[in-house]
Amino acid sequence: MNTLVSKPWVLARIFEPDVTIVDCRFILGQPTAGRDAYEESHIPGAIYLDLEADLSDPAAEHGGRHPLPDVERLAALLGKLGMNNDTRIIAYDDQGGSNASRLWWLLTYIGHENVYVMDEGFSAWTGAKYPVSKDQAIRVPSTYTAKVKTEWVVGVETIRDVISGADDSSNVVLIDSREPRRYAGLEEPIDKKTGHIPSALNKFWKGVHDEHGRWKSAAKLQEHFADMPKDRELIVYCGSGVTACPNILALREAGYDNVKLYAGSWSDWISYSENPVATGKE
Structure with missing residues (x-):
């Protein structure tokens, strides 16, 4: 399936116009740690999606601690952040791929075909002396249509x-x-x-x-x-x-x-x- 991709594979594509890189770092019990880490340093051009605020709905009596996000809300968010159904989306985290895999699953669930998970994570990226940035890219809104599986x-x-x-x-x-x-x-x-x-x-x-x-x-x-x-x-x-x-x-x-x-x-x-x-x- 070639869903898993290497750091060099990502490095070669970070500036391609149809690629969106998503930072999914999140630490359970420390709800701001992932975004704080993103704002300090991330892969150039990457945007941030929060496990609880963006990739889950609020917890209720039933449905578990991280209920699936409302599909229309998720689709609207993806569009607002400049993604459409043809965007190549690359997810990474620093938690062994758990949060990046959550994004991969959600995107595949709503019908997205070109979504990848970077092997190893951000610490390995910086350990290899690959480029990082504090800049947050300006995103041109697009339209995203969910096709739920x-x-x-x-x-x-x-x-x-x-x-x-x-x-x-x-x-x-x-x-x-x-x-x-x-x-x-x-x-x-x-x-x-x-x-x-x-x-x-x-x-x-x-x-x-x-x-x-x-x-x-x-x-x-x-x-x-x-x-x-x-x-x-x-x-x-x-x-x-x-x-x-x-x-x-x-x-x-x-x-x-x-x-x-x-x-x-x-x-x-x-x-x-x-x-x-x-x-x-x-």
Whole structure:
């Protein structure tokens, strides 16, 4: 799929007129840290999109900690920032690709075809002595039209059907992207309940990286997901629908086509008191 691109690939394209680079740096619990870092230094020409303010809707009783943004609001924002349906969009962060993958997922979900995630992140960019800037580019507004791929996302009712054995749930695999200790119910630093959705298998999202923190090759990703069947539907979740996205990107790089996001994820699941939870290993 060639969604993952290298620093040199990005460097060669930063001034091409149909390219928009998006800085997605964000630190959970430090809501201004990403924008502060962007304003201090970023890839030349890059704009900033905030995980919570731009790439999520406000949290409510249900829907998880990072609900998907309203599609029309997102499309209007992209247009205001000078992007249209033909723009080549390159996302980066400094969090292992988790936030950049969220943007990749959202853009693909609304029908965008030319979206890429830069490998490694901003620290590696500066470590390689590549150019940086404090300037914020003037953007000429454009028009963006969303064409939503509804099949890319599922809600809580679908997950309930899966674990109850309803419909064709035997052809579905749930994948939990959180740290193994959170999955097993041994600790939970963020959400109100410990454990995981019954029947879910654990694939910690950072497993898509090699020992140097770079994304694994397609061949290595195929090895990483070798225990995941390609003839079944895969539904991926995490704590709030963000770190599930690098797993989804990696699965698609490895040749899996039927991969969906449970957008509300664990924080949505436990907002319903009647939903069962499991602990330990499946």
